[in-house]
Amino acid sequence: MAKPDCPLCGGTGWKTVERVPEEEKMTRVSWEKPVEGTNAKKRYWAVPCDCTGKDRSARTLDRARIPNRYEHCDFNNFDTDIYDTGADCAAWNRSLEQSKLVAEAFARDYPLGTDTGLLLMGPCGAGKTHLAVAALRQIVLRGHTGLFYDYRELLKEIQGSYNPESQTSELGVLEPVLTADVLLLDDLGAGKPSPWALETVGHILNTRYNERRITLLTTNYLDTDGPTAMPTARSPRLPSGQAVSAAREDSLTDRLGMRIRSRLYEMCRTIELFAPDYRREVRQAGRMRS
Numbered sequence: 443m444a445k446p447d448c449p450l451c452g453g454t455g456w457k458t459v460e461r462v463p464e465e466e467k468m469t470r471v472s473w474e475k476p477v478e479g480t481n482a483k484k485r486y487w488a489v490p491c492d493c494t495g496k497d498r499s500a501r502t503l504d505r506a507r508i509p510n511r512y513e514h515c516d517f518n519n520f521d522t523d524i525y526d527t528g529a530d531c532a533a534w535n536r537s538l539e540q541s542k543l544v545a546e547a548f549a550r551d552y553p554l555g556t557d558t559g560l561l562l563m564g565p566c567g568a569g570k571t572h573l574a575v576a577a578l579r580q581i582v583l584r585g586h587t588g589l590f591y592d593y594r595e596l597l598k599e600i601q602g603s604y605n606p607e608s609q610t611s612e613l614g615v616l617e618p619v620l621t622a623d624v625l626l627l628d629d630l631g632a633g634k635p636s637p638w639a640l641e642t643v644g645h646i647l648n649t650r651y652n653e654r655r656i657t658l659l660t661t662n663y664l665d666t667d668g669p670t671a672m673p674t675a676r677s678p679r680l681p682s683g684q685a686v687s688a689a690r691e692d693s694l695t696d697r698l699g700m701r702i703r704s705r706l707y708e709m710c711r712t713i714e715l716f717a718p719d720y721r722r723e724v725r726q727a728g729r730m731r732s
């Protein structure tokens with residue numbers, strides 16, 4: 443809705459501009475006005491006023507259901523030059539920088555140039571959700587539909603909606619999850635789903651994959667083999683010399699089963715984010731740059 447007292451549009455929601463992008467010309471109203479003191483004419487276009495644009499983007503962001511806790515997450519406040527002590531600090535900074543570059547390029551190019559999503563793997567607090575939310579926000583602000591779901595929350599809703607007598611409420615939960623242009627499933631592998639809930643997760647991922655919809659996932663379960671396995675020798679350490687407790691006892695395959703894990707290889711590009719827990723290392727040490 444336009445602001446009634448907007449100085450740009452006077453509350454109509456439309457303002458006039460001299461230039462619009464080529465691809466919008468067909469869909470916009472335009473007219474010519476004489477340029478004062480000459481015989482020339484200039485074309486003007488009607489475009490939605492900023493006061494409505496802000497509302498609209500706020501509304502699409504609301505629909506994406508990004509939790510308040512992650513509302514601040516953006517690429518330009520994701521620090522990549524944080525650590526300056528400890529043997530692994532250069533590697534941590536590099537990992538942050540690389541991960542940010544990949545996520546940022548993905549968000550910038552979406553929907554062109556890619557039919558795979560992102561799987562961000564790494565230890566607790568490394569910044570996986572931050573980067574995934576930053577990508578989701580950017581895509582949503584360009585007008586695509588996006589949806590944030592905590593994995594455990596989704597399982598709970600699926601389990602809660604399961605009613606053998608009627609499928610409707612289950613469909614109510616699943617519909618937006620299946621159809622959002624971009625789904626962010628946060629903290630994959632957390633919680634212990636029942637076999638059929640896990641099957642539903644498989645169904646969600648499969649359907650989205652088949653319909654060429656993009657899924658972004660974060661997890662701190664790693665692979666015990668394959669490209670994302672973390673050899674002990676490479677275990678990241680905190681500046682204090684303490685090892686980062688990245689490797690959970692279970693692997694991602696243990697948590698999700700072989701079929702889903704192998705589907706994820708096809709659906710997503712993996713980003714390994716190996717850095718210490720930002721909450722503990724940076725926030726508590728007061729080392730955050732302003």
Ligand SMILES: Nc1ncnc2c1ncn2[C@@H]1O[C@H](COP(=O)(O)OP(=O)(O)OP(=O)(O)O)[C@@H](O)[C@H]1O
Nearest residue numbers: 519520521565566567568569570571572662720721
């Ligand atoms: N490189 C960074 N620059 C700025 N803020 C960061 C960075 N890394 C993490 N943060 C902030 O630290 C907090 C924890 O990060 P985040 O939630 O993204 O971690 P995570 O890897 O998803 O952790 P978990 O595995 O526990 O879910 C967030 O508030 C996030 O904004």
Ligand SMILES: [Mg+2]
Nearest residue numbers: 570571629660
């Ligand atoms: Mg997270």
Ligand SMILES: [Zn+2]
Nearest residue numbers: 448451491493
């Ligand atoms: Zn206005």
